[in-house]
Amino acid sequence: MRPGTWHLRTRLVLLAMALLVAICGAVGLFTYASMDSFLTRQLDDQLSQAAERSNAPGRPPMGGFNGGRDPLDARGQSVGTLNARILGGQVNSAGFLASDTTRAPLSTRDKEVLLTLARNGDPVDRTLSNGNYRLVAEETSFGDVLVTGLPLAGKESTLSSLVWTFVFVSLGGLVLIGLAGTVLIRRTMQPLEQLSEVATRVSRLPLDAGEVALAVRVPPSNANPRTEVGSVGHALNLMLDNVARALEARQQSETKVRQFVADASHELRTPLTAIRGYTELMRMTEDFTPDGQKSLARVQSQSERMTTLVEDLLLLARLDAGQSLKLAEVDLTQLVIETVSDEKVIAPAHNWHLELPDEPVLVNGDAPQLRQVLVNLLSNARKHTAPGTTVVTGVTTSPDGSAVVTVTDDGGGIPTEFLDQVFSRFARADASRAGNAPGSGPAASEGTSGLGLAIVQSIVEAHGGTVTVRSQPGFTEFSLRLPIIAR
Template structure:
């Protein structure tokens, strides 16, 4: 079963921390504990009732045996001599009888299993002398077992002791105990299995709710078109029950979220279409501005200030054209249009792109780390060139002259091609690294530089790399920054 409250960190072994137990486990254990308590209470009451019944029955038999022994052993003339109480009729096997006169025990013995009289030991006689003569039954342990004894004083000055063995009573009680234990264990086992099945079936709707929530939590809902088709099954979404009400409410929430995602997607599509259309429409006037600017520069004579102003117009139109081209590229990537892939030699691509950057930024120190053998991937050469050009341009724009920029190509241990662009500039602020690949994200204060930035370069890098089935990461600290592009090898 999925954890309904998430997956908290467990401290110590699982079974030693009840807070980490599944709800199903808790219900089963609580049910079993209650059943054990009930069985224990029933067993104790049954044992006490049986003990009381057997004791009363034994006392009744003991009273009758004592009466027979007293009547049979009565002295004929009131003296200490009299018949042996064991010779009285009706005395069963194991019966003890003795006559006590003062501190002397006479006629002490018991009937063995063969019906023959046997004498008591000195230790047993000492136990008999210690009995209270109030006629109340007491339990004592003798050499031949446990007994229920009663000492009855006669009118003739002697005491007749009569005892019956407790073996039959103890055997009956032991049988009762074993019967209760075995029946309770069997019942607990059957009830435990049946309860586990029932609890599992009862908890199944909660598991379905957990599965649905887990699936939704793993969906990429932040951007793009999301098909939120997962729902709680109808069997777990009946409003008439507690769990069903939760399932029904979860389905309503998912419907609301799905509608919101569809509305967001429609809005994003409209915005992207507007950006694509606007960018496309801006290309024509920007081309005209650049053309007329070149024409004016070639055909007209301007003052020094006029030439500077015309140059400014031309540079800004070129910057605007580059921004429009970036927006168009992002729009095409967002539409997910298939790209024609071919074999691209990353080693040659790095050498050519770094050579271009050397011309544009001779004040930086450009270094290469290349493998002995070329590394080839499947991709769009122009787009991968733009990825590398944007990363190198980013390092050039945001670091001062004298910065060392190292570009490397290698094969990773997991079979991927890795392109790294590393510089020893000022680094990127930690709070900006999480959103550095977002569109129009700019943090020029984090790295020095004089050139402006539209904030689209790294977003274009991430979009192109993802379209090629790869990933891009950034790591930075003061004095060291590295962008790593991972591309799958064919």
């Protein structure tokens, strides 16, 4: 998982831990360097004192060469001290002071190391057979060289103890700080999580249509504009207030439009009925020329089409207003048989097929409205496909307890870009669905209002069901699901 996808609290904890590790490392290096410098100066002072004692005046050295004494006879030396005399390029008097005050001899390799030392009196570190040593070599006025050394074991032991103590203390501190930091950061991040929860709840609300009660808000404790997180919560509440006002205004506008459509549709029914009546009366009582008869027939046809449109608008307005359904037991199988039989009479050039179960499929619904759904789906397949198209209507039951009605045809299909709006009001794609050229065939002669599928969706949803569509060239299927009555 990429670090960019981690939770913010995880990244904050890791960042804090990384900073603490860096700080502990810097402090540890500085402490180690300071302690090493201090112990080295202390050891150099001890080494200087030991060198002075080994070079103290006394009896003549072996061979009577100078006024100093044998460095091995120096008093007050600590255990492990190295003393040596170099004369004529040879180490002729050397040894380590043991705990029993005896002198342990140097190895050949140790003597070779001593012979390579600079004779300027500056302390240096070397590794001998007895361990690591701090050595100083200084030439006397008599021409010989005195070498004094102190073991580094004490210094190394102190530094080692310091390192391990610092490591364990740092690790323990990092663990405690990590746990405490995780708890504190989690508590600090809780307001942001609440903001995210509010935004998520709002994103799941059905804001696209209908009356929406946008009551979700960030609590006042997390909407204080004087804090960083509170300013975000305050801004989110202001945005939600604005959205709520916009939704309320939209709902009021939609209500007014729906009321206008319902009123207009209701008022138009009377004059349209009068037009149709007077047209039929004129055809029965008056003599017209062939052109007059044709024009009158056209007037009657268009008035009938307008009446259908007005009835559809009025039905949608009633469904939008939540008109109560007249529920009763409805046999979908029988309803499909009757509706398909009617369509066979209207469009005998199409191939109409049924796929029905052996047993009745019963739902609790409004029979006239469900019949309207089937009529709209079948007429949609009839109007938008060429003669000879096969239309299959099927009824099945699904394991989830739903009755499924499908209307499938092998026509030209619905364009992909139109599928998302196929159930929208006044949405039409006649040229793409029809098997005819525009202006010819059934699709052109009958025309469509673009309300049929919108009515289908409204009625099905009023019954607690769903309707979907799948389409590709040579295949289109409308599928509706309704709750089935358990038997």
